[in-house]
Amino acid sequence: MTATDTPAPAEERPRPLRQLAGYTLVGGTGVALDLAAFALLHNVLGWHEQLANGVGTTLGITNNFVLNAVFTFDRRDRLLRRFVRFYAVGMCGIALTFGLLWLFAGRLGTDPNLVKAASLPLVLAVQFLLNRKWSFA
Known part of the structure; x- marks a missing residue:
């Protein structure tokens, strides 16, 4: 076993719960930006909900x-x-x-703003796991 094969001491390893907390706080700024852009583009400027979602999400990302x-x-x-x-x-x-x-707003008639807001916890969880294990590994 070489020095590079030795695992880092526990105090040096990333703490998943601390990272999740930071990720969530950072995500809050992205969510605020995303929702503000979505509301402006969809509700004020009349853009289609899917286009407004794509632009808002890109800004948040x-x-x-x-x-x-x-x-x-x-x-x-x-x-x-x-x-x-x-x-x-x-x-x-x-x-x-x-x-x-598409399902809830387009097919079931739910308010797109409610669907967008309700989707955020699921999206956050999926993205945290993928980013922790792939983007920032």
């Missing part, structure tokens, strides 16, 4: 990548690769939200 790279995961190396992965995970979130909007 970019905001969250920068803040998570600096504060949550403390990773500033390979930023382009990490951003591409983070964005891909974000696209999974967009796809999940698109599906929920």
Whole structure:
């Protein structure tokens, strides 16, 4: 076993619960940006809900990548690769939200604003796991 094979001491390993808390706080800023953009684009400017969702989510993803790279995961190396992965995970979130909007707003007539807000906890959980294990590993 070489020095590189030796696991880091427990105090140096990332703490998943602390990372989840930081990820959630950072996510709150992205959610606020996402929801504000969605409300502006959909409710004020009259954009289609799916287009407004895509733009709002993209703004939130970019905001969250920068803040998570600096504060949550403390990773500033390979930023382009990490951003591409983070964005891909974000696209999974967009796809999940698109599906929920399609079903609940488009087919069942639920208010798109309610569907968008209600989708956030599920999307957060899925994205945290994927980002922790893939984007910032």
